[in-house]
Amino acid sequence: FDPKTPQFLTSDPSSFASVSADDRWPVIITGAIDDLHRTSAEVSDAEKQKEAKAIIEKLAKLKYELQHNRQLTPLDDDGESDIASYNQELEQRGNPVWHDAPWLYAECYLYRRIETFFALSTHWKGYDVFARQKMSTFKSSRPAVLELAARYRELALEAESGKSSEGKSPEEIEEAEKLLFSEMCEICLWGNATDLSLLTSLTYEDIQKLQGSQARKASQSNILVNDIDAAFATLQKARREKKDGERRVDIILDNSGFELFVDLILAGYLLSTGLATSIILHPKRLPWFVSDVTPKDFSDLLNSMVDPQAFYTAADDTGKTYPKLSEKEVEDVRFLFEQWSGFHQDGKLIVRPHHFWTTQGCYWRLPHQAPELFEDLKESELVLLKGDLNYRKLTNDAQWDPTTPFTTAIGPLGPKSGVRILAFRTCKADTVVGLPPGTDEKLRQQPDGGGDQGRKWAWSGKWAVVSFSDGKA
Numbered sequence: 001f002d003p004k005t006p007q008f009l010t011s012d013p014s015s016f017a018s019v020s021a022d023d024r025w026p027v028i029i030t031g032a033i034d035d036l037h038r039t040s041a042e043v044s045d046a047e048k049q050k051e052a053k054a055i056i057e058k059l060a061k062l063k064y065e066l067q068h069n070r071q072l073t074p075l076d077d078d079g080e081s082d083i084a085s086y087n088q089e090l091e092q093r094g095n096p097v098w099h100d101a102p103w104l105y106a107e108c109y110l111y112r113r114i115e116t117f118f119a120l121s122t123h124w125k126g127y128d129v130f131a132r133q134k135m136s137t138f139k140s141s142r143p144a145v146l147e148l149a150a151r152y153r154e155l156a157l158e159a160e161s162g163k164s165s166e167g168k169s170p171e172e173i174e175e176a177e178k179l180l181f182s183e184m185c186e187i188c189l190w191g192n193a194t195d196l197s198l199l200t201s202l203t204y205e206d207i208q209k210l211q212g213s214q215a216r217k218a219s220q221s222n223i224l225v226n227d228i229d230a231a232f233a234t235l236q237k238a239r240r241e242k243k244d245g246e247r248r249v250d251i252i253l254d255n256s257g258f259e260l261f262v263d264l265i266l267a268g269y270l271l272s273t274g275l276a277t278s279i280i281l282h283p284k285r286l287p288w289f290v291s292d293v294t295p296k297d298f299s300d301l302l303n304s305m306v307d308p309q310a311f312y313t314a315a316d317d318t319g320k321t322y323p324k325l326s327e328k329e330v331e332d333v334r335f336l337f338e339q340w341s342g343f344h345q346d347g348k349l350i351v352r353p354h355h356f357w358t359t360q361g362c363y364w365r366l367p368h369q370a371p372e373l374f375e376d377l378k379e380s381e382l383v384l385l386k387g388d389l390n391y392r393k394l395t396n397d398a399q400w401d402p403t404t405p406f407t408t409a410i411g412p413l414g415p416k417s418g419v420r421i422l423a424f425r426t427c428k429a430d431t432v433v434g435l436p437p438g439t440d441e442k443l444r445q446q447p448d449g450g451g452d453q454g455r456k457w458a459w460s461g462k463w464a465v466v467s468f469s470d471g472k473a
């Protein structure tokens with residue numbers, strides 16, 4: 001069911017695939033080992049500690065195999081239905097070695113294999129080796145969280161008082177709404193620039209710089225393809241035509257912490273303006289690509305906002321303390337908490353995990369592999385896919401000519417699919433489509449753009465594409 005265009009391989013020295021396999025993955029496994037060491041040191045149960053030691057050995061073996069270019073071995077059966085498909089594909093692909101494997105398959109396999117270690121244990125089922133890192137990075141996003149909470153509350157109060165539409169014609173109101181929608185989408189897009197699987201090369205200070213409104217303004221011209229207006233038109237049409245009917249928006253989530261926070265800002269905005277009547281959030285079933293959202297991350301985020309003062313001022317591991325929040329700051333965050341938990345309780349904000357999102361393949365397989373999910377997504381007014389990995393899966397992480405239309409590169413999810421798709425992607429990998437002719441060539445000529453050697457400009461999250469497909473004939 002996959003496209004014929006070849007995929008990026010970890011053996012290609014000019015692509016980010018090889019940098020990932022050589023440099024990033026060993027660091028990520030080492031981080032997992034350190035985390036488990038720390039947690040198990042705090043455990044009193046000797047059996048549990050012993051088991052942690054065995055899992056650490058498995059992680060170390062995995063790292064050894066990766067660094068010594070061994071073959072990927074079949075996954076142990078942890079009782080979940082996806083294992084057979086991972087193993088079947090591994091065999092079909094000829095049991096490749098780590099440094100000459102399809103990038104997408106190998107990277108999904110890495111996280112799925114780590115999951116089997118925990119799933120097959122007695123005491124560590126459901127343990128998330130990345131959770132500590134996810135929460136502490138969210139905490140370090142404090143300045144951006146406070147800025148956004150204040151801005152959002154101000155907008156909501158303005159809308160409530162009717163002040164924002166006073167003396168305006170319907171056209172002016174519509175134009176203002178479109179601008180605001182764009183702003184919300186941009187917040188949501190750039191929130192993705194800071195995922196933790198790239199943290200091996202970014203500092204917390206870099207992250208904070210990437211998250212503020214100044215940075216967003218400066219980055220507007222870095223959106224190489226921008227279909228936000230088309231998505232707005234779709235939602236607006238639905239609101240007009242199904243005024244009193246159900247109008248659902250789905251968000252295929254990417255990272256937790258700050259990115260989930262901005263996704264919820266967008267979700268809250270869509271619900272409160274009536275551009276949607278319900279939002280379905282699709283998290284991952286297991287710890288995935290370091291920072292992806294699991295159902296627990298969603299509840300942890302809401303819990304951290306119940307008492308923002310306690311969350312943001314508690315001393316960290318090193319004993320460092322943080323300045324108190326002002327009363328207004330506490331109220332701004334509490335306002336968001338109350339709105340989101342209200343939506344959640346009313347069934348307007350729903351969290352719905354599915355096995356499909358952590359399978360190894362591209363989304364061209366969706367209609368065959370998860371037909372009920374595919375049918376269900378057709379019911380949505382708009383399916384928003386966040387982040388780099390979702391984009392790589394939409395396009396099979398293939399070596400497309402960058403001017404290939406987005407609708408072609410997403411195959412069965414494109415024309416005639418009946419699914420309306422909007423991909424919000426900051427570029428962190430080589431594959432990219434839908435670019436105007438000459439754009440890739442121009443960006444390659446920039447300092448550090450990669451030149452004839454590769455598409456290095458697309459690795460850092462500095463550039464973005466927002467691509468829409470209306471799913472019609």
Ligand code: F6P
Nearest residue numbers: 195197254387388389390428429
């Ligand atoms: O390209 C680097 C990378 O870490 C890939 O492994 C992965 O596709 C992606 O970035 C993860 O980013 P995101 O969280 O945006 O999907």
Ligand code: MG
Nearest residue numbers: 254255289292
């Ligand atoms: Mg991610």
